[in-house]
Every structure is written in structure tokens, then in C-alpha cells.
Amino acid sequence: MTALCDASARDGEGAEPTGTDVTPTALIRSYWGEVWNERRAELIAELCRDPIVRHDPSCVSALSVEEQIARVRQQSHALHPHFTHEVLLGDDRFVCSVWNMTTRVGERVDLSGIEVFEAAGGRFSDCW
16 A cells, blocks of 8 residues: 655645546545535546445445435535545555545534545445
8 A cells, every 4th residue: 555645635636537547546536626625526426336335334325326426415515525635545446545624614613534445447336
């Protein structure tokens, strides 16, 4: 695995184009930087499989592209979140993002989290 802790990774910038040979690290930069920070939820159709499988503590669920887009739009509209990477580690199959999020509207909310994504064929297939 390679650690990417430079300023562009930390700010969610430096997004790379998608395709079948795109790395999970490039996908996560687009996901946080464009889908969330720039509020371009429609890009989920290019970044994620249909469906993507979310592995949560109490359940495993498959979300269609339409459900993913609706989920991101709802949260983006309410909070206008801005994500930064604190640690970004990836190889040719997985990427782990340790992130901080701050809201840009309303009462300030600060969150942090760790998510692991699995990619195949240039798209995310699973998320933990």
C-alpha cells in the first residue's frame, strides 16, 4: 500500500479520470472531491457499480445507483459537507480513507471517519 498524505490528497483535490484501469485511490479522490465537495452526485454512476454493497455494523445492503445518488443529494443539500483526507492508503483493489468533514451551512458540524472501499473494473463495488 502507498500512503498519500500530500496537500492535494488532504484537500480532496487532484481527481483523476475514471476508466477500467483507474486505481481505487483515484476513485476515492473523485468521490470525496467531486461527488461530495463539489456536490456532483450524478458522478456516482461513473464511480460506483450498480449496485454497490455497503457493509454496515448491523446489516449489509445493496444500493442502486439511483439510491446512492438520492442519498448523497439529500445529505449534500442539508449540510453542504466538505471532506478532507487525513490518511489515504490504496493498492490496486482497496482504498482506505481517514477523513474529516465540516458542514458549510447551518450550525457547524464536524465529523471524522474511516471508510474502506473495494474496486473492480474501474468502479467501487463495496464499502465498509
